[in-house]
Amino acid sequence: xxxxxxxxxxxxxxxxxxxxxxxxxxxxxxxxxxxxxxxxxxxxxxxxxxxxxxxxxxxxxxxxxxxxxxxxxxxxxxxxxxxxxxxxxxxxxxxxxxxxxxxxxxxxxxxxxxxxxxxxxxxxxxxxxxxxxxxxxxxxxxxxxxxxxxxxxxxxxxxxxxxxxxxxxxxxxxxxxxxxxxxxxxxxxxxxxxxxxxxxxxxxxxxxxxxxxxxxxxxxxxxxxxxxxxxxxxxxxxxxxxxxxxxxxxxxxxxxxxxxxxxxxxxxxxxxxxxxxxxxxxxxxxxxxxxxxxxxxxxxxxxxxxxxx
Numbered sequence: 483x484x485x486x487x488x489x490x491x492x493x494x495x496x497x498x499x500x501x502x503x504x505x506x507x508x509x510x511x512x513x514x515x516x517x518x519x520x521x522x523x524x525x526x527x528x529x530x531x532x533x534x535x536x537x538x539x540x541x542x543x544x545x546x547x548x549x550x551x552x553x554x555x556x557x558x559x560x561x562x563x564x565x566x567x568x569x570x571x572x573x574x575x576x577x578x579x580x581x582x583x584x585x586x587x588x589x590x591x592x593x594x595x596x597x598x599x600x601x602x603x604x605x606x607x608x609x610x611x612x613x614x615x616x617x618x619x620x621x622x623x624x625x626x627x628x629x630x631x632x633x634x635x636x637x638x639x640x641x642x643x644x645x646x647x648x649x650x651x652x653x654x655x656x657x658x659x660x661x662x663x664x665x666x667x668x669x670x671x672x673x674x675x676x677x678x679x680x681x682x683x684x685x686x687x688x689x690x691x692x693x694x695x696x697x698x699x700x701x702x703x704x705x706x707x708x709x710x711x712x713x714x715x716x717x718x719x720x721x722x723x724x725x726x727x728x729x730x731x732x733x734x735x736x737x738x739x740x741x742x743x744x745x746x747x748x749x750x751x752x753x754x755x756x757x758x759x760x761x762x763x764x765x766x767x768x769x770x771x772x773x774x775x776x777x778x779x780x781x782x783x784x785x786x787x788x789x790x791x
Contacts, residue, residue: 485620486562486588488649491672492689493526494680494703495564496696497534498552499747502761508544509757514551516756521559523700523755528556529591531566532652532692533626534746538570539763545578553585564622566591567612576615583619589649591622593629600631602640609645622650622672635660635667642671652692655679661686677703678728681721684710695724695788698749698781702788709787723784731777735769744769752777753789 498520501512520528530552531537531545540548549565556563565587567579572595582590592612594600600608613621623641625633633641633651642648650672655661664673665687675683677693684707696703710717731752732745740748743762748769750758760769782789 484588485586485618486564486649487620488670488672490562491527491589491622491650491674494677494690494696494700494707495527495529495674495692496520496523496525496700496703497532497692497746498528498530498548499534499697499743499750499756499758500536500539500548500763501758502763506764508547510547510551512757513548514555516758517552517555519756520700521555521561523696524704525561525696525700526690526704527562527564527588528552529564529566529692531568532591532624534694534697534743535566536743536763536766537566537568539766542574542577546581549582549585553587562588564589564591566624567616568593568624570596572608576612579612579615583616587619589620589622590616591624591652593624593626594631594633596630598630602637605631605633605637606641606644609641609648613645613647616647620647620649621645622652622674623648624652626652627654635663638664638671639667642668650674650689655683655688658686661688678724679721680707681710681714681717685714685718694746694749697746698753699788700755701790702753702785705787705790720785720787727777727780727784730780731773735773740767740769748773748777752781754778 501509503509530548565582567582567590569575652674655675672689674690675688677691677695680691693703747760751760751774762768
């Protein structure tokens with residue numbers, strides 16, 4: 483697969499979610515079928531080992547198995563893909579980056595080492611080292627709100643200057659001032675924001691999303707992104723209704739202590755586009771099955787655009 487440039491990383495990307503069986507093992511046939519469905523959905527790319535992919539709960543053999551499944555199918559379809567090389571332990575992460583890069587994805591996603599916060603020099607040093615491990619494959623930095631080290635626009639610009647192969651970031655977004663600062667400091671990077679905030683993000687200068695909306699409906703998320711380019715006002719109206727759905731059905735699960743992987747698997751089960759299920763790897767808690775049917779009914783009522791025939 484051709485290495486991506488920042489200008490290539492755009493639109494809606496779908497994530498690989500782990501189908502877990504009753505014994506806690508990955509359902510590999512279900513995983514392969516899920517990737518096939520994502521590839522056929524019209525998304526701009528597919529990635530593995532984000533937070534929702536439970537990268538922190540995989541053995542190294544499982545990590546490699548997911549990568550092979552993703553790479554084989556995306557290469558056959560000519561669809562861009564990215565592999566997350568992340569792990570809480572830095573030496574393991576560097577090994578994952580090297581193995582991921584050997585499959586020649588469009589980019590490798592990385593987090594920052596996450597046991598103790600890093601100072602600015604350490605952030606720059608780590609990304610340079612990660613780039614060396616990835617070789618000719620570019621990097622995308624994943625810096626979620628729960629990361630111990632938060633990277634602001636100025637530090638991001640410094641890191642990008644020190645690591646030319648850093649082509650993008652995925653972050654939680656922010657207010658208008660945040661977007662202005664990102665555009666001024668790191669405007670050459672591809673900026674990805676949460677899926678449910680994408681219409682606002684695009685209007686303010688973001689370029690796409692590694693999308694939780696695509697977790698619920700890949701085809702619907704693609705249709706919504708296209709709407710952002712043709713009818714931004716209608717796209718913002720749909721974003722407001724997505725927010726209402728999230729307030730009704732996602733916020734209560736968050737308040738009950740469920741993790742982002744649990745929420746994304748719940749969304750996928752509500753959408754029903756693949757056989758994924760709500761179960762997470764031990765010891766994580768999963769969303770209750772009883773919450774699926776009410777959420778599905780509201781999703782189709784509030785968000786019909788996300789469920790094209």
